[in-house]
Structures are given as C-alpha cells and as structure tokens.
Amino acid sequence: MTEAEAIRLAQAGNAAAFEFLYRLHGRRVYALCLRMVGNPADAEDLMQEAFLQLFRKIGTFRGESAFSTWLHRMTVNVVLMRLRKKSLPTDSLEETLEPDAENSAPKRDVGAPDLRLTGAVDRVNLERCIEKLPPGYRTVFVLHDVQGYEHNEIADIMGCSVGNSKSQLHKARTRLRELLQEELRQQAREERKAAKSPTGSLD
C-alpha cells in the first residue's frame, strides 16, 4: 500500500489504512512530541490527540501540501496549544538571559567569560537545555536540527515565512548556547565548591 492509497482508503474509513498511516508517521510524530514536552506520558497523550485530529479531518485533505507536513502542522498546533494551556516553565536559570519575547533577540551576557562548548555538549545536557527553550524556539530547533526539516517545510508546518524560520532557529541556537554555557559554569562552580570543602580536600 502506498501513502496515497492509504490516504484514499482512510478517507473512506478503512481501518487498515488508518493503521498504515499511523505506523508510517507515528515514530516521527512521537519523537517530536517527546522532545517538545519532555515526558512520555504527555507525549503519548499529544500524539494520540494529533492523530485523532488528523483522522477526523482526513476527508478534507486534498494533497496541496505533503501529508507529513500536514500531520506535523497539526502535531505542532496540538503541542503548542497544550504548552500554552499548561504554561510549562520554560526557564529557571537566569532571568537576565531570558528573552522578553520569542521575537526579540536574546541578550548577550557581555561580561561573562566566553566558554567554548566544543567537546562539552553531550546529549543529556542538550536535551535538558532544549526543554528550557521557549516553545516557539524549541519547535523550530527540533524540526530543523533534530528532525532534519528544511526551512521551507518548517515555514509550512509553522505557518510562517522562511525568513522567520531561519531567524527563530538562530535565536534558538543562541539561547541554547547560553543555557549550555550556564550549565558548564554551574558544573565548574560545583567542582570548585567540592574541592574547597574539607571532604573534597581530603580526596
């Protein structure tokens, strides 16, 4: 069965076609949800909601955009809606670094030493910092740098211009850099503290 056949059959209510489409795209959608909300229970919920919306509206799909783009648009909408409702905390590290809004450029911490991240970014650090990004930045970053979508596809998914997608990605990377540098500083502070403490000096 091809995707186009499955879409046609699903529009007629065929159960096997629904399942085919789910199996074809489910892993990507789940990864996106998981990365966006950071916990499996919410990700499962959101994924089910996204597919449910998709299948409810599948009769209206006319193929103007790619099916996967359509699905991702719906998923992103569902996720962002949930995040807005829950207003999950996006950051708790340093208020001074928090951008006023997603459309404004993040402030540079000019006085701070410029820590190099080369070799210091591991998956755990990165995932933790991705969760701290504001939802809009996070969406563009995950779609582009994790899932490999191009800016024109992201623009379709997010309903924005290509330029806007590029700008959001740049800001997301800049913000991530700051968050990762802050993590490194925090680690360095803890190491110094441990070294100064009596037990640390004994070791």
Place this chain on the structure above:
Amino acid sequence: MHCKELESVLEAKGLAQLSKDARLHLATCGACQGLIADFNSITAAANSLPAEVNPPDRIWISLRAQLEAEGLIKEPVEVSEKTSWWESFGAAWKPRTFAAVTAAALVLAAAVYVKRVPQNGVSDVAKKQTPVEISRPAQTQVAAVPPVTTLPAIAAPSQGSVPSKTKELAPSPSESASFTLNQAELEVPNMQLAGNSQVDAALRQNLRTLNAFIAECELRLKQNPQDELAREYLYTAYQQKADLLAAMMESGRGEN
C-alpha cells in the same frame, strides 16, 4: 564587518552561506569563531538525537478504539443489500460464519466476565457492548440464536456462584478470558485467509499487537489485581480482539 553584522548574516542566512565579508571578519575575530564553533557543536549534538522514537503499542489501540467510537472507521459490510433475509439466515449457518459469530460471542462473554467480577456483580457492560453491536449489525442478529446456550457455560463462574473468600482458588477472570480467546483464536490459523493480501497482513499484525497488549495487561493484573486501569485496558482489548477474530474468520469465509 563587525560582530553584530556577522550575527545578522547568520540569522538571515544560516551557517552555510557566509559572504566573503563575513568570512574575512571571521578569520580575524576570536569571539565570532567561538560562536560558529559552538553552533556547530550544538548542531552536531542535535543531529545525533534520534529523529524517530517507537511509540508504545497502547497508543494505537486506544486511538483505534476512539476512531471506532466516533464512527470514523467504517469496515466494509460484506452482506449484500439485495440478499433476502432467508438467504442471510441460511448463510449464517455455514460453518465459518457460525464460527466467527460464536468466537465473537465467546470473547465478548469473557470480556463481560472480566468486567463484572471486580465490581461485585454491578455490570456496566450493556452500554459498552453497544459499539460492537452497532459496527456488526448483521452478525449480531445472527449471533442472537446460537451463542445464548454457550454464554451461561462461560459466564457461570462469574455469576456470584464462587464465594469471594474462595475466589483465589477458582481460575482468575483473566485466565478464563484468555482461555476463551485462545479457543476462538485456534480457528484462525486453520483457515486459508487471503494470505498475501495487505488487509490480511494488517489483520494478523493487529492480532499480534493485541495479543502482546493483552499479555501485558494480564501480567499487570496478576501483579496487582486492584489495578483498575489495567482491567479497563484489558476489557477494551478483549472487545477489539473479538471484533478482529470475527473479521478474520469472515475474511477466511470470503476466500474459501
């Protein structure tokens, strides 16, 4: 070019498309070199994160149940509208149809059994049966004749005949349901389904998924008999399996 201008170029064009001016600035500016190096580190680490993650099977099972409940899944009705009532009645007594209907009824009875036991005889099954009856009206009508005699035999232990104190000595609800399901399922491999058709492949895959899910629920219930969520999932899975087995048997009848 200054650092701020380079950043504007990065924002507008990304890492890959730096102009000659930007590259000249980059060659002499340590801060901007650091920025680009950090961006490359972040991008490389992000690329190493999995773009696909396998979702748990329960999402599809739950989603499918929801699609059925909303009537979005419309299984093709195999009985022709032109068939007269006596032809339908006669066809019902053909062995495969009879088996399909009996299997569905048996499994449904098992599901009823599982649902009723933890609630001390208070049953909410009647309303929950409705989707099954609605989705297969032709079969349900036929099912009304033969399975009536088989229902009490299966449901008898659940009708309060086993005192609560001795319940642990009797087979557990999930064991009885499993037995009933397995009996019904035994009929399926003996049939020659379309085999190479995608629909049959999907049906078989569904059955495997459901069996795995049922096993997981049964295990959870064995470990914690008070786990109402697991019991609810198991009940839904039984209903779906009844449907699925009936569909598979019907498919076998159509092919043979």
